[in-house]
Amino acid sequence: MEPVQSKSAAQESEVKNPKGELALIRRLAAELGCAGIEAAGGRVPFGDDMAELSTDGKLLWTTDMLMEGVDFDSRVHTWRAIGRKAMAVNLSDCAAMAATPVAALCAVALNNALSMEEALELIRGVRDGGLEFGCELRGGDTNSWNEPTVIAVTVAGRMDSGRAPVRRDGARAGDAVYLTGPVGGSILARHMTFCPRLDVARRMVSELPVRAMVDVSDGVVLDLWRVCQASGCGAVLDEQLVERAIHEDAHRLSQTTGQPSIDHALYDGEDYELIVALGAGVDPAKCSEVGLLQIGEFVPGDELAMRGVDGRRRRLEVRGWEHFR
Amino acid sequence: MEPVQSKSAAQESEVKNPKGELALIRRLAAELGCAGIEAAGGRVPFGDDMAELSTDGKLLWTTDMLMEGVDFDSRVHTWRAIGRKAMAVNLSDCAAMAATPVAALCAVALNNALSMEEALELIRGVRDGGLEFGCELRGGDTNSWNEPTVIAVTVAGRMDSGRAPVRRDGARAGDAVYLTGPVGGSILARHMTFCPRLDVARRMVSELPVRAMVDVSDGVVLDLWRVCQASGCGAVLDEQLVERAIHEDAHRLSQTTGQPSIDHALYDGEDYELIVALGAGVDPAKCSEVGLLQIGEFVPGDELAMRGVDGRRRRLEVRGWEHFR
Secondary structure, eight states, rough: OOOOHHHHHHHHHHHHOSSSSHHHHHHHHHHHHHHTSSSSSGGOOSSSSEEEEETTEEEEEEEEEBBBBTTTTTTTTTTHHHHHHHHHHHHHHHHTTTTTTEEEEEEEEETOOOOHHHHHHHHHHHHHHTOOOOEEEEEEEEEEESSEEEEEEEEEEOOOTTOHHHHHOOOOTTTTEEEESSSSSSSHHHHOOOOOOHHHHHHHHHHHHHEEEEEEOOOHHOOOHHHHHHHTOOOEEEHHHHHHHHHHHHHHHHHHHSOHHHHHHHHHHOOOEEEEETTOOOOOOHHHHHHOOOEEEEEEEEEEEOOOTOOOOOOOOOOOOOOOO | OOOOOOOHHHHHHHSSSOHHHHHHHHHHHHHTTTOOOOOEEEEEEOTSSSEESSTTTTTTEEEEEBBBBBTBBBTTOOOHHHHHHHHHHHHHHHHHHTTEEEEEEEEEEEEEEOHHHHHHHHHHHHHHHHHHOOOEEEEEEEEEEOOOOEHHHHHOEEEEEOOOOOHHHOOOOEEEESSOOBOOOOOGGGHHHHOOOOOHHHHHHHSOEEEEEOOSSHHHHHHHHHHHHHHEEEEEEHHHHHTTTTTTTHHHHHHHSSSSSSHHHHHHHOOOOOEEEEEETHHHHHHHHOOOOEEEEEESOOOEEEOOTTTTEEEOOOOOSOOOO
């Protein structure tokens, strides 16, 4: 662990560098909030994994854009796998809200060098990635240009049987921090092949006191920090527990990068496991039955820290994948 | 007019050149149709201006992606104007289905050289372009990279008071072909500043026998051909009528390009006027009151032709803006 950069340090760096996706989203939330997108009245706040489509909260939607050279590499990945990922990142957002995906649209800017078959494979990947989870591709927009390929998928999801969307602002001090699976080292392959946690999300909301969820797209620490920020609390991770949630890919990657594997677990993006806040009184047996791994707890304040094996608390640096630096 | 390329000539060129957006969409329609997106049972067919979001046809959605250097030029256009266009092209799709826009999402891949203010201006353009027409920007996805900026907006729209979406497959031989305004030469400025024809669309569906609509994004001839293809009929344009529907920008542009202004009217893209099929018995006075311009009529067969001032019919070459050649 490096000396630590807390939330306030992150905000400081934002002042020095007025760019950064976090700052952009904060500015947008402030401006768009004025247009009526507020957390008030039970509405899903701007910046959650999905936005409201119907204002009764029964229909949600989300969009994600993937770019060649940033989110995928067509020299390495098949076009079908790329299409599947473009769908899966959106399904992961559905999982994070406990929504059931229903239908999708897909817009592409294809590099002109692609063949017809490659273009079709890309869209087939989107279609099949959705059908696996009952989400039908309904239409889209096809464009081409001489620059790298871009694909943006939009997915609509519905809330079942009167359930409210699980937002990221519902965590409270005293809640436990869980992960739906081990994390880190996704770049070795899992960032292209992960399974969106729709099934476990559905099971959790019916069997466990789920207070908040988010999917790990930009790193456990950064995404957990977003839950803390939205919920108005802090979190303390337990190093011994985190050690048990390190994916074997993080250990393998660590041998190449020389970084501690726990750093890969905490800071690598694109794991697409869910971070879950579970309220008090949760049955540990039930949690492990569902495959959940506890890694810490939410605490009062706004600090993000790690309780080391030596029992000492150290601040966690808030960093991870951030666009637009 | 050049010697003419009919529909079948276009299909021939597709065989020689197996790429092209039209061929891609046809292939996708065939493949995705198998997944249940069919014209059967009153459902909106794949490839219309909007797709169904709810299968009762009450909620539709559409997505459009704009790319730097293809759809806009940030050296010339302000970021706010670019954002407005990204919204407006989607609102134009709503107009073409006679849907009322409700809410939007926006995904961007920002070129890393953009400043925070430029990024905000882009999104403000999207937001304000929507609010003008009651369409609220609810969320999205922010990314950045070193390549040119891409923006994809998705808009959901609802059908009011039991109305069905106006599809592009409802034209019948004998229907008249109308435009909601003069066309051609949009590149001079209107492609960035056009007003989506939501108001006139709403008025038309309540006051006139509207059978089919499409917006002119890729050129009058190409988009009219799409209506003909979907509807199973042909169309004959009347040169004298078309002459009256040439935008003054087409005349101005003609002086620079040396092309006849009628060619600009027929083949330039991004006019975002609506092509409307009106059934028999329509009151011409009502049409001109609404600002509609008749340019021809739908006929049996599958040919697209122009009746010249000399009374002779010539086939119209089916071409226009097509991606992925």
